[in-house]
Amino acid sequence: MTRDIVTINPATEEEIASYDYMSDAEVTEAIEACHAAYDQWRLRSLEDRGEVLKAIAKALRDNTEEFAQLMTDEMGKLLQSSRDEIEACAEICEFSAEQGPNVLADEERDIPMGTGVVSYAPIGVIYGIQPWNFPCYQVVRYAIANLMAGNGVLLKHAENTTGSGLYLRDLMEKAGLPKNLFTVLLISHDQSDRVIENKLVRGVTMTGSDVAGRKIGQKAAEQIKKTVLELGSNDAFLVLDDADIDLAVQMCVVGRTYNNGQTCVAAKRFVVTEKNYDTFVEKFTEKMGKLTMGNPSEDGTRLGPLARGDLRDTLHRQVTESVDKGARVLVGGEPKDGVGYFYPATVLVDVAPGQPAYDDELFGPVASVIKAKDDEDAMRIANDSRYGLGGGIFSKDEAKARELASKHFDTGMICVNGFNAAIPNMPFGGVKNSGYGREHGGFGMKEFVNIKSVYIHQT
Template identity: 85%
Template sequence: MPRDIVTINPATEEEIATYDYMSDAEAEAAVEACHEAFLDWRHRSLEDRAAVIRKIGQALRDSTDEFAALMTREMGKLLASSRDEIDACADICDFTADEGPKVLADEERDIPMGTGVVSYAPIGVIYGIQPWNFPCYQVIRYAIANLMAGNGVLLKHADNTTGSGLYLRDLMEKAGLPKNLFTVLQISHDQSDRVIENPRVRGVTLTGSDVAGRKVGQKAAEQIKKSVLELGSNDAFLILDDADIDLAVQICVVGRTYNNGQTCVNAKRFIVTEKNYDAFVEAYAEKMGKLTMGDPTDKSTRLGPLARGDLRDTLARQVEQSVEKGARVLVGGEMPGGTGYFYPATVLVDVAPGQPAYDDELFGPVASVIKAKDDEDAMRIANDSRYGLGGGIFSRDEARARDLATRHFDTGMICVNGFNAAIPNMPFGGVKNSGYGREHGGFGMREFVNIKSVYIHQK
């Protein structure tokens, strides 16, 4: 059994808490208890489930100060961002409570011999493996949809946000969710594989890297269990010939540094046409270079630390390798001294294929600026990626930008003249190495259900 889980404040490098890993027997018992809770929950009416979920949303709002402080301690996001995250999660609960009974209601269809009924039945225990970058949202996103669908939910949270996972469990139960229906597993990766193999587990969802996605997706497939994978990306934001440059610069700074640059749908590659390249680069580098880095609880701070020391080391190595292969650093790019896992806002230019800054996901506040000949070339470069989660287009011609987004951009979410992460009533998910399946917008409630066809024969 590996050593205890230790959580570390990334801004101070001080230990927060330690937690024991479960034994194999304890993990198996936890899965069984979740299944037992599911056997009752599945028979609760849609309206009853929605009422509990609405109470969870209110409990999140009531606990904003305490929970936000915990998330910031555990992974370093700005305190204001932690508060915004909790508010967004409460909105997800409200949307699910409002729309769930309609999305999951039986549908009647005309068939030749009588009446056809399409029914969305819960299937059992759903296992979620979630990362640290949004300690509340990553969990709420899959858990609330599956609880609404009538399933039980297991969570393996990232070790460094263990406290947040346990906080959510307690909050949900205080709000009225039956005990064990949402269960936190404090387990190792090897134990996680055995959870996927457990016959009580009927589906698996993971948010993480494409490397982790391959392993978990393969493991689920071996057990003939459905999986939903929301993986990484190196999202491209296009600044076309007719773009509003001032707007593009402003939004692209936010898009790259949101959540300290540790978001799967951060703006990461900035593809700028020759017409606007020099003006964009000059203004963008200036603004990125002025961002205040420091204590995430200080209101004046605009950039907090990365969540772990190893993550900062990886980012620094990716920058170094990109520079070795021809990229240039305009601002940032140097590891600061002192305490905390900080890395400055960084702008790279002369970014080209073969560099990590072009090919890979840089999970931190490092922007890759790429020059395109024209609008057509910009779209080509945007799609020249093994990923496809998010992206953006800046253009004064909204109709043309919409056409490019819907018909040409090979990615799951596109922002036109703006940036946002995800909202409850719109689907969220990717293509290519960014995974498969959809959450939000009502789609997540139907990912792990048995869609039954019932034929009512009439004389």
């Protein structure tokens, strides 16, 4: 029997499991059940919701090894990275539980002849469409904030990480989350459009490409429903004249190959001033060329496979087109022969506008190195992008780097002298074609709430 969804281990190309799509009637029933669960959950105190989130954090840690292995099997991330991802998700649960009661508490304000109350009320069922690159984190990032806010949550996960979505649902329910409050939908794209149209769905959040984001945002706008979109980027990391080159090389290798290079806030374009260009390229290329590629479950592997064969093919087309338009490959640049969707760490130079390596997002371990005349030119090149999610600056002058990051870098997140993907108490999100809205840092809890004004007049 042919199944609608088949999950494949990208390192071995072996089938893991298969699933059928839900019928339209089952989808409608699932949404109604989620709404019914929300109708009870919204009445529970912020403190009670927080206790459930703390229990989910404990359950994540207690099941780390089993869940981590499943994620590695489904999408190819290094096993230690899977463990780290689960710990990050547990910390998100704890942050939301601890800060939620303060972030979402009623506020009183003086008004003429009385007291004004600002209340943050949940609005209902929130639909999340999530990618495969962080099978637990991408879901937890939006789901936990909305559960803390009192909403119900639907998930359409990427098909190749279906098992991870179902595992997380079961884990949450075992930890004490009411049944159906977090619901996984096994559905097609056409069915997904009808979910957005369902009157019980009050908001839509999506992480993915800017192409998909336009479609999802347009569909939600037709229904006058709010969206939060996180749409990837081609983040620039600047190596300025006064940078510590060894530190920059070390962190840029980590930033480009983290999660096998499949990260929306990964370092992708490396803009280096003329003063440091030759030294940086030599050292960076040497380190990228030494990365050990292989089984992501084995200790010592530094680079696993890409998540699917079509993703590897797309990445190689982007590299080939960039080379055809003038870029040069210093290391890597050819898919690995044999079993598994492997692509080597690759360094491109002579990268210029008009090439995919300059203009687009390369979702894999391919680095685009671009020469800048000076610090000012480096900042110009960094902002010469339709994206604006993250970026980085390497400079020994911290005050200067901070000013560039705060006043001139046109992105949502900037790392100075380092690399990190996300931290629970800092906002996460971008501008331009990287989307809109913010998650983490308490901001995500207020994206899908009804901010009410209550006027209490003295009598």
